[in-house]
Every structure is written in structure tokens, then in C-alpha cells.
Amino acid sequence: xxxxxxxxxxxxxxxxxxxxxxxxxxxxxxxxxxxxxxxxxxxxxxxxxxxxxxxxxxxxxxxxxxxxxxxxxxxxxxxxxxxxxxxxxxxxxxxxxxxxx
Numbered sequence: 001x002x003x004x005x006x007x008x009x010x011x012x013x014x015x016x017x018x019x020x021x022x023x024x025x026x027x028x029x030x031x032x033x034x035x036x037x038x039x040x041x042x043x044x045x046x047x048x049x050x051x052x053x054x055x056x057x058x059x060x061x062x063x064x065x066x067x068x069x070x071x072x073x074x075x076x077x078x079x080x081x082x083x084x085x086x087x088x089x090x091x092x093x094x095x096x097x098x099x100x101x
């Protein structure tokens with residue numbers, strides 16, 4: 001199961017902001033690049049869920065020429081920029097892939 005790491009800057013009640021851009025502070029270290037399209041979709045879907053529940057964007061609205069309105073598109077842009085931290089737990093030893101299912 002994939003877990004998205006939610007830091008306190010994503011919470012709706014968070015007030016920590018950059019003074020110059022008035023957006024939440026980006027993570028100190030960018031997320032590792034995602035090479036699997038399936039992992040990209042999973043991470044973006046979890047982030048979209050956070051955005052729909054009131055999380056703030058992780059990039060300035062002025063950085064994008066056309067800002068999408070849907071949470072899914074915003075989440076995909078954040079993942080593409082490496083602004084979303086994620087954690088992939090190690091595979092279980094008794095998984096279905098080994099059983100041939």
C-alpha cells in the first residue's frame with residue numbers, strides 16, 4: 001500500500017507561509033523522481049484527495065500560465081515538480097505475485 005507523507009504545511013489551518021509568495025513553504029528536499037506511471041497515478045490520487053479536503057497548493061499560482069481547476073490536475077502538476085513526498089513500503093514476502101494470482 002502506498003502512503004503519502006503529509007507534513008504540517010498541508011493542513012488547512014496551517015499559517016506558515018513564505019513572505020514573498022504567500023504560499024506554503026515547499027519541502028526542503030525534493031521527492032525522488034517517479035519513473036513508474038502507476039506510482040505517479042497513485043501518488044497524484046492521494047494528493048488530489050488532500051487538495052479536495054482543503055490542503056493548500058505547494059506552488060505559487062503565478063508560476064503557471066494556465067492554472068487547472070480540478071484537484072487531480074493540480075496534484076499531477078505538484079507530483080511532476082517533485083513537491084509531493086511519498087513512501088513506498090517494502091513488498092511483503094507472501095504477496096500474490098509469487099503465488100501466480
